[in-house]
Amino acid sequence: MGLILVRHTRPDIAPGLCYGQTDVDVADTFADEAAAVLSALPQARRVASSPLRRCRLLAQRIADAAGLPLDIDERLKEIDFGAWEGRPWAELPKQEIDAWADNVLHARPHGGESVAMLKSRVDAALADWSARDGPIAIVTHAGVIRVARSKDPRQAWGSGASVGFGAIVALPNINGDPTGGSSHD
Numbered sequence: 001m002g003l004i005l006v007r008h009t010r011p012d013i014a015p016g017l018c019y020g021q022t023d024v025d026v027a028d029t030f031a032d033e034a035a036a037v038l039s040a041l042p043q044a045r046r047v048a049s050s051p052l053r054r055c056r057l058l059a060q061r062i063a064d065a066a067g068l069p070l071d072i073d074e075r076l077k078e079i080d081f082g083a084w085e086g087r088p089w090a091e092l093p094k095q096e097i098d099a100w101a102d103n104v105l106h107a108r109p110h111g112g113e114s115v116a117m118l119k120s121r122v123d124a125a126l127a128d129w130s131a132r133d134g135p136i137a138i139v140t141h142a143g144v145i146r147v148a149r150s151k152d153p154r155q156a157w158g159s160g161a162s163v164g165f166g167a168i169v170a171l172p173n174i175n176g177d178p179t180g181g182s183s184h185d
Contacts, residue, residue, distance in 0.1 A: 082112025
């Protein structure tokens, strides 16, 4: 097993809010959710994390439990939703959502990152991490996990691409077929 991607626990936000790279805190259920992740997580030799608090707190808990240092990697952040950050999805302009849906790979109606831009930085990060001795637990975000699992990043944003809070997804061979692995919600 090479890379073990772990989605952060439930954030402390209202449901339906677009929060991408907004640095939100964890919900008051963090301790229980973190314990569930720790009990299901395979043993790792290293721990890396997105710098955002909702990932860092879980990653630090994993690193402390395993007696490992924690590496922070900016490339493991969620997609940047630009002007949509912090706004309810239901209140975003329909024409902007439609423009994004029409060209999900390259459109940036929000002024942030496109899915292609996200994929480029995630691919580089995961290639770097997979070149190190594993297994490596990487605490990150749903968008990062979706593009890592998908051969076609346009499909990563489709209805079948859900990644639950605390999900664990093993990517045994990131340089070969990145779609394999298991998950835990």
